[in-house]
Ligand SMILES: Nc1ncnc2c1ncn2[C@@H]1O[C@H](COP(=O)(O)OP(=O)(O)O)[C@@H](O)[C@H]1O
C-alpha cells in the first residue's frame with residue numbers, strides 16, 4: 535500500500551518472484567471509467583473506489599479459499615478501504631511504502647507509459663490516512679532504500695505466511 539509512485543508495483547514484482555506467489559496489479563481491476571477519470575487528472579471518490587475495492591477483496595477471498603498466498607498492489611489510502619479489502623483478517627498483511635512528496639515526485643516524472651498524471655500525487659497524499667503501525671500493517675518501509683533491500687525485508691516478514 536501507499537500513494538501512486540511509492541513503489542508498490544516494483545516491490546510486488548520482486549516479492550512475487552522470490553516468494554513464487556501470484557501477483558495481481560490493483561490497477562488492472564479498475565473499471566475503465568476510473569482509469570479515464572485518473573487519466574484526466576480527476577481524483578477518484580469513495581463511490582468510484584467501492585466496486586474496485588470489492589474486486590480486490592474477492593481476489594483475496596478466492597486465494598484464501600484455495601489455500602494459497604498472493605500479492606495485490608493497492609494504494610489502500612483510507613482505513614475504511616483497508617477494512618473493505620480484508621484488513622480485519624489476520625491473514626491479510628499490508629506492507630506500507632512510506633515516502634514524502636519530495637521523494638516520490640521525481641519518480642513520477644521519470645516513470646513513462648503510466649496513466650496517472652504526476653499532479654495527482656497531491657490528492658493521493660491528501661487522501662492518505664497513514665496506517666496504525668501496530669494494528670494495521672506488518673511493516674513500514676522507507677521508500678528511499680534500494681529495491682532489493684525492500685524486497686529482502688518484506689519477504690523475510692511474510693515468509694511465515696507461506697503455506
Ligand atoms: N526502491 C526504489 N528506488 C528507486 N526507484 C524506485 C524504487 N521503487 C520504485 N522505483 C521507481 O519509482 C517509480 C514508481 O514505482 P512504481 O513501482 O511504479 O510505483 P507504484 O506502483 O506505487 O505507483 C518507477 O519508475 C520505479 O522504477
Ligand SMILES: O=C(O)[C@H](O)[C@@H](O)[C@H](O)[C@H](O)COP(=O)(O)O
Nearest residue numbers: 537538539543561578583609650
Ligand atoms: O484509489 C486511487 O486513487 C487509485 O487507485 C490510486 O491510488 C492508484 O494509485 C492508481 O491506481 C494509480 O496507480 P499507481 O499506484 O500504480 O501509480
